[in-house]
Amino acid sequence: MDLSIIEKDQYNIGHICTRLQCKRGLADKRAMRFVDAHGNRTDYSFADLERESSCFANILSGFGFVPQDIFFTFLPRMPEQFFAFLGALKAQVICGTMFSNFGEDALLDRLLDSGAKGIITKKSLLRKITRIKHQLPALQYVIVVDGDDLDGEGVYSLKTLVAKTSAEFDAPLTPSGAPSVLHYTSGSTGKPKGVLHQHGSILSQSMTSTAVLGLKPNDIFWCTADQGWVTGTSYGIIGPWCLGVSQVQYGGGYDARAWMRLLEEEQVNVWYSAPTALRMLMREDHEIFENADLSGLRHIFSVGEPLNPEVIHWGRSLLQHDIHDTWFQTETGAIMISNRPGVEIRPGSMGIPVPGMEAAIVGDGGELLPDGELGNLCLKPGWPSMFITYLNNDEIYRQKFRNGWYQTGDTAKRDRDGYFWFMGRSDDVINTAGHLISPFEVESALLEIEEVAESGVIGAPDELLFEKVIAFVNLHKRFTPNTDLELKIRLRVSNKLSSTATPQEIIFCNSIPKNKSGKIMRRVLKARYMGEDPGDTSTMEI
Amino acid sequence: MTTKETLNDIFMMVFDDDTIQITPEMTANDIDGWDSLSHINLITSVEATFAIRFTQKELLSLKSIGDLLKIIENKIL
Numbered sequence: 001m002d003l004s005i006i007e008k009d010q011y012n013i014g015h016i017c018t019r020l021q022c023k024r025g026l027a028d029k030r031a032m033r034f035v036d037a038h039g040n041r042t043d044y045s046f047a048d049l050e051r052e053s054s055c056f057a058n059i060l061s062g063f064g065f066v067p068q069d070i071f072f073t074f075l076p077r078m079p080e081q082f083f084a085f086l087g088a089l090k091a092q093v094i095c096g097t098m099f100s101n102f103g104e105d106a107l108l109d110r111l112l113d114s115g116a117k118g119i120i121t122k123k124s125l126l127r128k129i130t131r132i133k134h135q136l137p138a139l140q141y142v143i144v145v146d147g148d149d150l151d152g153e154g155v156y157s158l159k160t161l162v163a164k165t166s167a168e169f170d171a172p173l174t175p176s177g178a179p180s181v182l183h184y185t186s187g188s189t190g191k192p193k194g195v196l197h198q199h200g201s202i203l204s205q206s207m208t209s210t211a212v213l214g215l216k217p218n219d220i221f222w223c224t225a226d227q228g229w230v231t232g233t234s235y236g237i238i239g240p241w242c243l244g245v246s247q248v249q250y251g252g253g254y255d256a257r258a259w260m261r262l263l264e265e266e267q268v269n270v271w272y273s274a275p276t277a278l279r280m281l282m283r284e285d286h287e288i289f290e291n292a293d294l295s296g297l298r299h300i301f302s303v304g305e306p307l308n309p310e311v312i313h314w315g316r317s318l319l320q321h322d323i324h325d326t327w328f329q330t331e332t333g334a335i336m337i338s339n340r341p342g343v344e345i346r347p348g349s350m351g352i353p354v355p356g357m358e359a360a361i362v363g364d365g366g367e368l369l370p371d372g373e374l375g376n377l378c379l380k381p382g383w384p385s386m387f388i389t390y391l392n393n394d395e396i397y398r399q400k401f402r403n404g405w406y407q408t409g410d411t412a413k414r415d416r417d418g419y420f421w422f423m424g425r426s427d428d429v430i431n432t433a434g435h436l437i438s439p440f441e442v443e444s445a446l447l448e449i450e451e452v453a454e455s456g457v458i459g460a461p462d463e464l465l466f467e468k469v470i471a472f473v474n475l476h477k478r479f480t481p482n483t484d485l486e487l488k489i490r491l492r493v494s495n496k497l498s499s500t501a502t503p504q505e506i507i508f509c510n511s512i513p514k515n516k517s518g519k520i521m522r523r524v525l526k527a528r529y530m531g532e533d534p535g536d537t538s539t540m541e542i
Numbered sequence: 543m544t545t546k547e548t549l550n551d552i553f554m555m556v557f558d559d560d561t562i563q564i565t566p567e568m569t570a571n572d573i574d575g576w577d578s579l580s581h582i583n584l585i586t587s588v589e590a591t592f593a594i595r596f597t598q599k600e601l602l603s604l605k606s607i608g609d610l611l612k613i614i615e616n617k618i619l
Contacts, residue, residue, distance in 0.1 A: 125559075127560065487590050490583050495558040499575065
């Protein structure tokens with residue numbers, strides 16, 4: 001653990017990523033080069049981060065936020081995302097982050113469950129919030145980065161607030177256990193759960209940033225993850241900045257040529273991306289990579305879904321680099337298992353546990369399974385970035401710990417050399433392009449459509465996305481399937497939940513298999529989709 | 543209603559934002575939420591609304607809203 005970042009028991013993430021770096025003599029060092037979607041570059045020093053985040057901390061304090069109040073960011077990648085995140089943490093306000101492609105149902109679930117008191121967003125996204133605000137009595141402050149004050153509606157212009165707010169803020173002494181970051185994650189049943197972390201998580205994030213990502217003080221680091229993901233906060237903000245490492249942040253979307261240009265022109269040393277993005281790159285013209293000068297690049301890492309061996313071979317062939325897979329979850333807060341540099345890569349494996357972590361394959365009865373046997377991937381609890389609860393759901397949190405192990409919900413095997421191999425999920429959660437999608441949430445959104453009588457949602461293997469969302473839909477008798485209805489279903493899910501939750505295929509059927517207690521038998525749907533034997537259907541309601 | 547106005551309505555519906563005002567120069571970088579998955583929704587909506595079908599080559603050539611408008615107008619002439 002890199003305890004050198006902790007001075008006088010000050011664990012405040014916002015403070016460590018900004019003020020402490022300035023105190024270490026890095027005030028003028030570039031902390032972030034923000035490259036917008038059109039290629040315009042703006043540099044921010046650690047002194048800029050300190051000033052902007054302190055100003056934001058004062059804005060929240062001025063509104064009356066107190067420690068453990070909850071604030072959300074709902075922004076595409078833009079500098080204000082970082083200022084607000086660090087500013088909220090400085091004031092000991094819990095900061096949640098949400099993807100900017102979330103629809104109003106996804107927003108409502110998170111804002112309502114958390115009782116969030118404030119949110120920062122953009123004018124183009126504001127309407128999604130105003131539509132649901134009447135259902136959110138706790139939500140008093142909506143800050144808009146590019147809009148004006150809307151008197152009487154609790155909407156405030158960030159520019160106006162900044163102009164009248166001090167940029168001096170001393171973060172209160174913050175203990176390791178103080179709540180910090182909130183990410184919602186999907187399960188196979190019920191609404192998304194709020195995974196709450198603590199300021200002390202910075203110890204795991206700093207340690208893994210050096211021990212796994214191999215970050216060095218003068219590196220340029222680029223993490224492509226959106227801040228809605230735990231990767232986007234743990235390694236797109238906290239890990240590199242607590243070590244004084246300079247980052248590139250790109251405001252555009254996927255674009256192979258732009259990405260290669262960025263790696264080349266910004267002389268990125270360490271690049272952290274995701275399998276779906278890498279698989280998309282694999283499909284591009286080879287000349288894009290053959291002509292790229294990646295001489296500055298030292299390491300490439302991947303996270304989010306299992307990294308298939310083909311991608312590793314492609315990286316070696318076209319990028320002349322190994323691609324190192326890393327594995328962690330929202331709940332773990334930091335990388336737990338990896339094929340890290342210096343350790344032999346086993347293509348297709350998750351790698352070995354990071355220093356200090358103990359992982360095991362555990363049977364359903366709590367017994368440790370021998371090498372080569374399929375079982376539940378478990379971690380020995382107690383690492384600094386371990387989540388501290390599911391917000392408002394402590395019972396479910398406690399259920400994640402059994403027989404002295406944290407149950408990850410993934411199934412895996414360990415080989416005789418200690419490498420772990422991901423085999424699947426022990427639940428129905430769908431991992432599409434690194435986003436965990438709850439079938440229950442998609443089914444609920446589908447049931448809100450007038451024509452839909454019942455639905456069942458599954459994940460199916462996909463070459464690009466790892467898994468794709470497949471919806472089986474049974475219509476009310478008076479309706480018949482047609483392309484307009486299919487489009488309506490797609491748009492409804494996209495606008496209510498998110499574009500990533502949108503079914504890639506919609507299969508109209510006459511019934512959804514359920515067991516006698518009414519539970520959707522997704523296993524049967526999946527077998528039907530895959531053309532496989534559904535197995536025991538004796539409990540199925542006919 | 544002009545083709546551009548109809549297309550604007552489709553953008554507002556697909557991206558759930560009634561403040562969108564499209565221009566020919568705009569690209570996916572100018573509209574929040576225009577990612578590869580919502581792009582499928584957009585194309586499907588355009589095809590359904592204008593009763594047209596895009597070829598793979600046309601889809602690959604799309605760089606801006608102006609490109610999209612041109613292809614639509616050529617098809618509905």
